[in-house]
Amino acid sequence: MAAVLDSFVKRCTASLEDFADQEACAALGIVDDVRGLLATLLRIDAIISHEERRRVLSAKTDAWVVQVKDAMYEIDDVLDVCMIEGAKILAAGGPPTPKVRCFFCFKLSGPRKFRHEIGFTIRDIDLRLREVEEEMPRLPAGSAHSDDAKRDWFSRDVCKNCSDAMKPQAVGSQVQKAVGGLVPRMLREGKKKVDVFAIVGAVGIGKTTLAREIYNDDRMTENFPICVWVDMSKNLSELDFLKTIIRGAGANVGVTENKEELLILLASALSKRFLLVLDDLESPSIWDNLLKDSLGDGVVRGRILITTRNEEVATSMKATIHHVDKMDPESAWALLCNQVDAECNSEELATLKDVGIKIAEKCDGHPLAIKVIAGILRSRGNSKAEWEMVLNNDSWSMCPILPEVPQAVYVSYVDLSSQLKECFLHCSLYPEEFPIQRFALVRRWIAEGIVNARDKKLLEESAQEYYVELISRNLLQPDPESVERCWITHHLLRSLARALIADESILIYGQQKLNTSLSKPRHLTLCSMENSLDGPISLKQQMGLRSLMLFKSPNVRAIDLLMESASCLRVLDLSHDNNAPEGCDLDDLKALSELRHLHIESLDRATSGASALANKPFLEDLYLSEQAPAIENQEDLEDKDETEKEEKEGQERSNGQCRGDESTKASEKIWNELTPPQSIKKLVIKNYKGVKFPKWIKGPKLGDSFPSLVFLDLENCMSCTKLPSLGLLSQLQSLQISNADSVITIGSEFLGTTVLSSATPFPKLEVLKLRNMKKLEEWSLTVEESQVVLPCLKSLQIQWCPKLKALPEGLKHVALCELHVEGAHSLTEIKDLPKLSDELHLKDNKVLQRISNLPMLRSLIIDDCSKLKHVAGLDALQHLRLVFPPSTETFYFEELVIFWSVAFPRWLELLIQKCKGLRRFELQCGLSLLRSCLDGGKNWHLVQQIPEVRIISCDGKRYFRYNKSRRIYETNAQSEE
Template sequence: MATILDSLVGSCANKLKEIITEEVILILGIQEELAELQRKTELIHCCISDAEARRMEESAVDNWLGQLREVLYDVDDIIDLARFKGSILLTDHPSSSSRKSIACTGLSISTCFSNVQARHEVAMKIRSLNRKIENISKDRVFLTLKSTVPTGSSSVLRVRKSSHLLEPNIVGKEIIHAYRKMVDLVLEHKGRKLYKLAIVGTGGVGKTTLAQKIYNDRKIKGSFNKKAWVCVSKVYSEASLLRELLRIMEVHHDQDESIGELQSKLEIAIKETNFLLVLDDMWQSDAWENLLRIPLHAAETGTILITTRNNIVALEIGVDHTYRVDLMSTDVGWELLWKSMNISESIELQTLQDVGIEIVRKCGCLPLAIKVIARVLASKEQTENEWKKILSKNAWFMNNLLNDLRGVLYLSYDELPRHLKQCFLYCSVYPEDANIYRDDLTRMWIAEGFIEDHGGQLLEETADEYYYELIHQNLLQPDGLYYDHSSCKMHDLLRQLACYLSREECFVGNPESLVGNTVSKLRRVSVVTDKNMVMLPRMDEVQYKVRTWKTSYEKTLRVDNSFFKRFPYLRVLDLTNSFVPSIPGCIGNLIHLRLLDLDGTNSPSAITQLCNLRRLGLNYSPIYQVPKGIGKLEFLNDVEGFPVYGGCNEPYTEKDFSNIEKIFEQLIPPCNLEDLAIVKFFGRQYPFWIDSTHLAYVKSLHLFNCKFCMHLPPVGQLPNLKYLKIEGAAAVTIIGPEFAGHRASNLGRTVAFPKLEELLIRDMPNWEEWFFIDEATKGLMMEILSRLRRLELSGCPKLKALPRQLAQINSLKEIELRWASSLKVVENFPLLSEMLLIATCQALEKVSNLPQVRELRLQDCPNLRLVEDLSTLEQLWLYEDMHEVSTLWVPGLQQQCRQHHGEDLDIV
């Protein structure tokens, strides 16, 4: 039941209506056949809603829908074929485009025959589909269905991209207590050779949430040289697990290295260090016993934290402490429910409490289930009657679902609008615990045809809305590392639901196990295996109708001509890092292909024949010139990794600088752009369009290794900029008023960086001065960085001082200063409210007047002789190299802490 037929049949009917009058169809002369197909499709559409509602309980209806699904896929494919064949005729005979058909007068016999053959081929296929739909509409099941007027295309309420999303770690008091206790245990035993803890509990109870709180605790972060978090999962690859650990620890490794070689590198990486390793979602102990135990013993000290559903796993590993996460009490579950819905009115809470507690019981007091049902309830009126309607839904009592999937999880899916149901189910192509990146996922949704056209809105914009709505519904879990939640994961229970509902159409695993009869109904294949080389099984010459082929791991995939002949209906082909030795030219025959990712793989010139291609990914592909004819791909709007350089190592000439600047001046981005990254631009000045006029909607800006630009662009006037990261601006020596967009000609009050929340400046080897006001602008009234929460400066060895205007920012919570070896003083930040970190600042002599800072971290500041006026300091982190110099001022801080707090300062 993977495909939501209400969406598919509606999409087919709309496409048929649109293409009937297109020139490519008129030239084929098949309007009548298509009109008949449209009429029959719309007739079926009127009964789909009733059939979808009955399919879970009535096998006859489910079988009928299965037959219909196969035909509708063929209808969708015939539309592409008709356009393709018609476009060829139109290209060959452009003067005949206004006629309904082309006579053979004046044409060679072979040309005339090919034209007739093209029309006949398409017409016969359409007639065959008409007969199939007619037979389906005569089935006795169809005669029992209620006819309703199909609803129009749905739209999500709003785009939610960051702080307004539901926090994933709203938990009860029990979890808070356990978190604090386990942090204390970890810190108490961090000096042991190997200390092991386990968090045990059923699925969805909050094990990972608790582990995340421990892992992200500030005391924990500062206590270990190395930290890593890996998901082990029920089915895992030993080699992939080791590679992921090495990647997190920034250890280079080759793809073809054996497990023994990877273990040796891990052992060397952690030798004589202290580390924290989280092994999340362990189903068996062999990952520890056979894979990680021996190399991890090389560490001087280490802590292992595992989460598992099975207490036997913890016993086999030999943990020193186990914490069992039990189900919530109904009172705590009710509190989680109403907090997740942001209900605050006491009268409303009293009215809904009884039915709310009943819903919590129905959810089994599981936090995941409660959060999911909260989003269902939030879409209804907040009345007792509406909530009782949810309680009476048949979805609670579905008997033909797996035990773990009954009730609330299926209900949450069933209550989704149809356009989101299909998008949710598609996530099953990702393996368990995989990182799901928004841009990758939404591109595949578009390629599969799941995204509805909303007039003037780009399909990419609509797809983003769908993505954030699934996060808002708690069906996808956002990754907190990304400010815009552009990466997420899917809880294993929700993934199990998606996989179960998609079982006939989606295969995730080693394709070598596929045989002809199991492939016949498949539409999506995701390659997941621990083998280094994957060879497709020898199947018969039947053309299979798989639409998505996705590789999920770095494997060598053997692909020959027969692959593209057997899978001609592909719309998504993702061969990223699959090390395909060569792509045959017959890839150009894939007329349905919308998305092609060949990252790390060669690209044949035949890609220019992919008439429907929208997305082409070529990162790390050995390509050195533009394939001739690529400009004719009219739908191609997304090319990533395409080479625009000459490949030589010679120094840039004046002509090179001039040319690249002229090119960038013309690359004016669309006015609604939100994320912009400029990487390795080698001009000497930024393009004129980096201003408030052209980038009014930009929220995230990253300037990376633009090492020849002498000055930074005036980004302070971008009205919606929230995140700014500048790296490797090697030619910049001064950052002055121009960075904020201030000019002497400005009159009255000016505002710079009105919405900026994070500012990161890294690897600026020649940067010496930073100021917002000079002689020309000192008369201006300025408001600067009014919403800044976090400032990070790293790798700025010549920077002498921080601008005094930073002291006026009342929203500032964190400052991190690293490798600023000319900085002598950090003082007068009366509003900085949380944390100051200073590391490897050898010239630093004084830290003073930070009355609201609660946490101070210091490392490698050998000349720091004075630290004073930190009246609310609660924690002081001193690395070993600070112990000697800190004796000059720690006693004064201790005395100050006793005076203000009545207790000793917490020194770590």
């Protein structure tokens, strides 16, 4: 992990405190040495906590910082050895086994010498730290605790998920004006078949925002059936660039790797009027070498829109140029308001405007600066005193590390807690062109130990909150196509993050030479490596590495020697290295005894692996996967009509049966050879091709094999017809099963219950997710009368199980807090869940008709359930949210078709009238229904009874807000005269 010093010291201090109280420490006879080191650390921690705010933005790295950080890494290593050897003493009732540790300055040649040398090492670290302490700044009186301990640094009312954190893109009036001028010009027919337009401006000034507004404008989509967006900042090769456009236009690339063939495909793909956006273009070479001739000679007319910092690029492409200038004060204030709280009423804004304008002025008309400062203000709430604290923050006057980065970005970074700083810095270890997968990212944070459990939540839940918080602060941006992926919001933010961790991380692209100036690099990322490292890593550098990630670097053999010598490696991530031409020998991993996190995606090409996971006492996070089916093959099938697909599939079944059997046997063999250690806490099994799960994850002794397993994810195990007896996992808290296509029923075998067993199935399970189980029809939770099932389950998600006929009857005994059911197209009713309390979320359940007997439910969300006609027995309901997408034209009620543009259905009227405790009603709908809820409309008599109402149109442009007690009535959706 890209360690933030004060957080790193606190983790080491906590680890030392814990170890000092363990029997292993006493068995080694080093209690006094450990407590002496602990006392020194506590003094240093107080100084560092006070200095971190000042030091983090200093252009100069103090020598003592490097020395303290190196000492923390040494302490981390020493503790690992102590825990291993101490555990051996306690287990054997005798002295430790002699062992050589290559990363220490001593060799362990016997029990007594081991105790002497480990004690000497601890005392030596203590002595060096006390010498460093003399060089550190003095701690002012009364400054023993940092601000981090006093303030909850998370946004108030933290969003539950990243989709909630994704606010609609807010733009200032200048952007709206620019769109109003540019779009008509781009629609106007010219003499050229392909006209080029350019948005030119300084870095971070809002070029991409303007381009995105044009790209999403209804007039553009109506006139240009093909719209493609290409991010040019991602170092695309010419072939990847062409493939991106072809796929974006909806065509199939196939397996073509020839530029001339791709150019032909490009001309064919752009067969209709097209809009092509090239965002952040730095050179006209793409235009000159690839697009000018191939598109200019075509039959179809189109528009190319580029954004660039270099006006010469636009000029050389003979583009119509639009310059983007800094935002004026009023536009900056409007953007700030929208980013902080788009629903803030005018009275609240009036009290904040004077200080808000001053904050916006400090952002110097820079949209990126305004957005990141809005992220801070959002965490403070609409309090004038808090806003004034941000305005007067001394970080505005600190000397920046990079002059091109707006001062507001530094203010935003300094405002983060130490844990959030580490999470953000870690994101910069990923190459810019690769999206960061949310699930993998939060697991990495947990594996590195930087996530603190909040409010007795699961670590995974706390890590998700970290992720959402970074999105809320506009430091991470979810991918527009999927909330499961994200990017660092802007390359200026990435530049700052890379600068802040430059002293301990290396990122190498292609055959770029290794930076050997770092004597002790801790993190190494290799991207697009085709051969071995051009500049070899010295033995000293290898020994200090803590994390290694490979991206698009299929020649794994190039780093075999590195893996053998990097004995301190904690994190090995080969998740993006899934195109290796050769099988890899997993036994090469056996030397990595300090691993905490291991991620491998190509087990089907492994040649052996019997000892790969042996001697891994600290391994807690394990992600194992085979290759997923080739995307291009899927595209080929999608392009065929149904008859051709059936013929192709039949031919493959007859010709490929033997190959399939061989593949299945090979898959089962390699997986069965692997035996994860008992230390595993998080396990992911993905793309397993066997018909039976590996022997180590099934059977009556499953609980003994995984005594510490907390999180389990079974994904794309498509051939397995039965699930393992996962109810035997006594510590399991979170379970996700997805794409188990062959599972038809889930019964007692899943719980692991037998007549002779009285154990409680899933005794600690809190979160259960069943996703994309296409054939699942029945699910039973039947147990003996004396048994309790799922006693701790709080959250249940069932998504895209289209054949599931009913929820299990045993669910009525479970004290659920949240239930989410989506895409269950055979489910007709949800009833008799007397203990469901917090939220029921229903989405796209095509035949759902009845909801009844949920007496404790407080919040109900219904999204596109068009057959619903009966809702009753929700006596405790306080919050109701309904979403009706534009495609929903009619709803069914008592065999009559009720047009929502006319009135609410009867079930909704009755629900509003009977639920006396209903406090908040939210509705997303068409404009006609929205207007029917206004004063004088057909539904006003129902709406006015509810204390708080918020209604928004499907396109997000029209709204209605009503608060009965505060006498708020605001709308921009009045009927047009």
